[in-house]
Amino acid sequence: MVIFCDINNLNVSLPTASGVVQASRDVSLTIGKGEAHCIAGESGCGKTIVALAIMRLLPKNAITRGKIIFNGTNLFHLSEKEMRDIRGNHIAMVFEQPQSCFNPVYTVGDQLSEAVRIHERCSSSAAREKAITLMTQVNIPDPRKRYDQYPHEYSGGMVQRAMIAMAMALKPALLIADEPTTALDVTTRSHVVSLIKTFVAEFNTALLLITHDLGLAFQLCENISIMYAGRIVESGQIEDIQKMPQHPYTQALMHAFSNDASAPIGGMAPELTKLPTGCPFHPRCKNRMRICHEVEPQVKNGVRCHL
Numbered sequence: 001m002v003i004f005c006d007i008n009n010l011n012v013s014l015p016t017a018s019g020v021v022q023a024s025r026d027v028s029l030t031i032g033k034g035e036a037h038c039i040a041g042e043s044g045c046g047k048t049i050v051a052l053a054i055m056r057l058l059p060k061n062a063i064t065r066g067k068i069i070f071n072g073t074n075l076f077h078l079s080e081k082e083m084r085d086i087r088g089n090h091i092a093m094v095f096e097q098p099q100s101c102f103n104p105v106y107t108v109g110d111q112l113s114e115a116v117r118i119h120e121r122c123s124s125s126a127a128r129e130k131a132i133t134l135m136t137q138v139n140i141p142d143p144r145k146r147y148d149q150y151p152h153e154y155s156g157g158m159v160q161r162a163m164i165a166m167a168m169a170l171k172p173a174l175l176i177a178d179e180p181t182t183a184l185d186v187t188t189r190s191h192v193v194s195l196i197k198t199f200v201a202e203f204n205t206a207l208l209l210i211t212h213d214l215g216l217a218f219q220l221c222e223n224i225s226i227m228y229a230g231r232i233v234e235s236g237q238i239e240d241i242q243k244m245p246q247h248p249y250t251q252a253l254m255h256a257f258s259n260d261a262s263a264p265i266g267g268m269a270p271e272l273t274k275l276p277t278g279c280p281f282h283p284r285c286k287n288r289m290r291i292c293h294e295v296e297p298q299v300k301n302g303v304r305c306h307l
């Protein structure tokens, strides 16, 4: 496997009025060329923060440590101008809050055509047709009419699909998809899933999928990192982890998933400003031992657990 995105001991802290949020703690993961990797975990565990760190779009006051090596370059060392080139040509992101991705003063169609023209030499009318084809591919109804509309005239689900069309126009080496299907109804969801699948296969695009929907992860990814309270607690091939989850948190997630989310994990995830001592999962862990209260476990064979 050729590794081309290597996140190495990423730490992100966000100072807030109620204390420092330790949103990402020693997060390490590698993504190979054309590989699909999922980051999964409950709300607030730090998934989006990792994605924003890769894009260098973290809040201005964020304090980061660690490295993100993309194609041999540490992204943290690039200038803002170089980073814009990365974002325009190499890494595309489908955002959890899609409205922020489009400029409100231009029509969605014009923004898509612009993206097409950055990557292909073509006339504006040819770019328009390509943009309309992309809009059709992502199931935007009446694309010719929608082409001339502004982002605020789109529904949330439609903006989400337009953003996927935008990512497709960029033909990135890495696509980061942060909850790409949450705003979609069931039919559109399965359409978008197969679209992402075809797209990453066609262009050998690597995928970093961020989701709490394990079903989506199973459909799209080969590898997975399970996050809890800012840390990766288990990682490996998705097939292995699905068959035999090792970390009690992964086990609980899998259990909740296989019971159609009707069996939520007991207890609450900790505040990232007030992490418990020892293993951050210990207050919710059925198998906790004395050491779990006291010492934070190291990673052993891909699992961060004392058991």
Ligand SMILES: Nc1ncnc2c1ncn2[C@@H]1O[C@H](COP(=O)(O)OP(=O)(O)OP(=O)(O)O)[C@@H](O)[C@H]1O
Pocket: 014, 015, 016, 021, 023, 041, 042, 043, 044, 045, 046, 047, 048, 049, 050, 059, 096, 212, 272
């Ligand atoms: N701009 C910010 N300032 C301060 N804290 C923040 C900021 N953005 C996120 N956080 C905090 O960082 C932590 C991680 O947030 P993040 O958005 O990465 O979670 P997530 O795993 O993506 O959750 P979700 O599944 O709900 O999207 C949370 O505790 C969140 O409250």
Ligand code: NI
Pocket: 047, 048, 049, 096, 178
């Ligand atoms: Ni998120």
